Amino acid sequence: MNWSWLQELLSGVNKYSTAFGRIWLSVVIVFRFLVYVVAAERVWSDDQRDFECNTRQPGCSNVCYDHFFPVSHIRLWALQLILVTCPSLLVVMHVAYREAKQRKCREAEGENCRRLYPDPGKKRGGLWWTYLLSLVFKVAVDVTFLYIFHRLYPNFNLPRVVRCTEAPCPNTVDCFIARPTEKKLFTYFMVATATLCILLNLCEMTYLVAKRCWELAARRQGREQLSKPTGCHHCAQQKNQGLSTSSSGQAPFRSVPLYRGEGAASEGRRGSYLISVHSLSLAQTPSTSANFSPASFPAD
């Protein structure tokens, strides 16, 4: 097993991400994984062998290396990269669960089975929360590891010489780190990319929450504008089964559905999430890729 296995897993995540999520994934793969594998690993390869102490005391070098490098940068980054990509798998698993549920229903009831999810990959209902939670975990992992790095290696600095007084070293001994400047540069680079990833995740979280609030506000506004109350669950179901014409007499629109108490804007135009009494044609099978055009689906 090597990094390519993780890469294959991640490529499946791309389908269910927003635009921010795809940029985040590109940054992680190109600037973190690739740099780690092709460059950083080589820099740290002779880490302990070339850690030299100004003493002939046996064991002093080992003890000093262990004191100043409790966990090597390279291993910390490997852990960080694995943990930061894991939350995305939650989303993949949730979508797989939805698809399995739909498949089971179809097997059990045949063609009579109503569609549970018009698009299992669409971030609505539980999947929206799973996605948001995965973003929170990603930020938490990156922040935690940055904090660990800062505690272990203050200011992410790697000096040329460290002074060691651990037993069995006699008195104070000078120990010299191999390639400190190169290691420092790569450390700064990896810290910068981790910070960029945190910012991207925060932007994505803000975007998701803002979009949802906007949709809810628009739905509330739309409800107030409509003459008939649409709060009734059964009325919404009936409406969703057929199409109702708008008050302006233009082409039909889909009414607002209810899905576990959450609303969904039912627009097909990218960037416009207002529920409108005017016509906006909707795709019956909304797109599975970027979350540009939310679509409605029947309530459970």
Add this chain to the structure above:
Amino acid sequence: MDWGTLQAILGGVNKHSTSIGKIWLTIMFIFRVMILVVAAEEVWGDEQNDFVCNTLQPGCKNVCYDHFFPISHIRLWALQLIFVSTPALLVAMHVAYRRHEKKKQFRKGGQTCEFKDIEEIKSQRFHIQGPLWWTYTSSIFFRLIFEALFMYAFYFMYNGFRMPRLVKCNAWPCPNTVDCFVSRPTEKTVFTIFMIAVSGICILLNVAEFCYLLIKVFLKKPVFFFF
């Protein structure tokens, strides 16, 4: 995950590139990535082990190596190749976005839809015009900037492109001035000049592609393009 990842990413962009862009991509992978992986890495593989200083003072070798090679040639080249390839991702993202829009249109079943099925959309080649022209041109511009920056960084850090046989070091804890000997200096110089020359060719190709795109646009719509 290795250079194959980069190749996979850039391979997708190749379809939508100009002819000069395709030549650039070929040169990138054959004369830079491949040479880096199969040859240059071997030459620099033993660089610190065989960096020998004329002293028994512990730590002197480490400090002198760090002083004269703050960042190894190999790592600089790896970073250069990654950064120079990254702008192509902008084009890949733009193409993916256009494809997504076309798929949406196809699914709505618009009358203007000219595709028979989704597979045709997936394999469609987009011409470099309109907003894609701006994305593509920006990516070439950034490529040029990154290439120039890295070449300058090389020149600045190593005072030229020649690897000396002997360096004189007086950094602490070395006693006085100490002679340190670089391993395989001639071979390293040859590869450095080779990689710099190929970088130069890539810069020229990028400039040519940039001019070609500008000329193409100005010939089609001389004045009104930007309005």
